[in-house]
Amino acid sequence: MSTTLQTRPAPSAPTPARAVEKIVDCDIHPLPRSPTDIRKYLPERWRSHFDTYGNSFRQPFVGADLWPKPAPYISRRDAYPPGGGPPGSDLAFMREQHLDPFNVEYGVLQVLAPTGSNQRNAEYGAALCSAINDWQLAEWTGLEPRLRGSLVVTQESPDAAVKEIRRHGRNRQFAQVSVAQRTLEPLGRKRYWPIFAEAAAHDLPIGIHTGGFNGHAAVPGGGWCSYYAESHHLIALGMQALLTSMVMEGVFEEFPTLKVVLIEGGLSWIPSLRWRLDGLWQRLGREVPHVKRPPSDYIREHFFFSTQPVDDIEKPEQQRQLFEWIGWEQLLFSSDYPHWDYDDSRYAFKFTMSKEEKRKLSYDNAMAVFRFDRS
């Protein structure tokens, strides 16, 4: 018996078998093919400024990361579009490699770069944010109805932020308002409240994705840490800090319909922070009479957490326990496509979920949090 030599080129990244259940993916990263792509969305007045000054990330190095990342573009090595460009820059390939095989019914875009929310030249920052929002509409959400954008705003200039939210607030192609993780003051402070008011009025959650320095050392503990592996964890501490601030400043008494989505901030700290804050509130609550209810109530009602990256917990039943402590209604599946610490929806969870649990986590919860197509 003989057959012909296998001459077809070796397949790479075999397309996964089509997953059966539809999902909502709360964290997908599009990237411009070239850093200058958003220039055309800037008004004339800012174009030469952009050409001269570019885009800064308010971190020590220009054009280089503080720590070497595990992969170029912090992305999976098999996510380079065959037509060229960096991972996440090609809509057709994103459909082929991710949206179609994983049956993504809605995907929420998170634009990490470029950014305007850490600009100290406030007007320039506002112009950049507007350009980034227009870029999302023109090149992503306007072409692919499954994708929804993040309305990026200059949170340090609340007036400009409110203006930008009003500009696009009714457009269902935006799923959330996006602010920087590290803000100049803790995020619960009153200077940011106009943004919360406007977002809540449009039924838009505030989405906060990890990362970015905005001029701050990465560490709550003081100073700049040494390693990427170290910094990757410290993101979670930043998330805890902003959550605590929002609760303790009484944001949710003022804005009872506001929702906050914490993306890629880790999960294991959530139950312990809840217990700790409740304990503190019981003992020290007199200092904060505006926090009328236990912090855990506010956390349960207003905060939602994306699942990626799922911690590599040793025993599967411990992961289940963690999810139960957090609360099944607060978990939102996310993949982080195309980043290196991506979660495959079929294999990321090491314990068996019931159909109902899987559906909540992968679909129902996100449909309740994001307005998508509801009027």
Add this chain to the structure above:
Amino acid sequence: MARHVVARISDIPPGDRKLFTIAGRPIVVFNIRGEFFALLNRCPHQGASLADGLLTGFVNPSKPGKYCYERQGEIIRCPWHGWEFDIATGQSWFDPAKTKVRSYKAQASSGRQLVQGPYKAESFPVSLEEDYVVVDV
């Protein structure tokens, strides 16, 4: 176990790798300095394709101001989360005792040996004059 002839050795030059489907399994074959190794093309973590990974080595500690870069081209790093595996054995770097990727015996065989059989025809006409890569699955 059956022996499958998957390629001519010239199809996989040293330092290269090629992905095959053998007995229904995705298997990636590496050529490391003339020796062939085969791994199941599914990372034990979340199933990513190791064939798309980075071929690398280890930077090991030595005297201050010096480094030693060893096992170059012998370690495959998963394209997703960066788990590293010894291509020769399938063992993971971080947990060699318990975490590994399935490996298969692979070797070069001459056409003369192969025509004596038994070999599985996933394959193609075997010429006496050439050498082939054979994987046991």
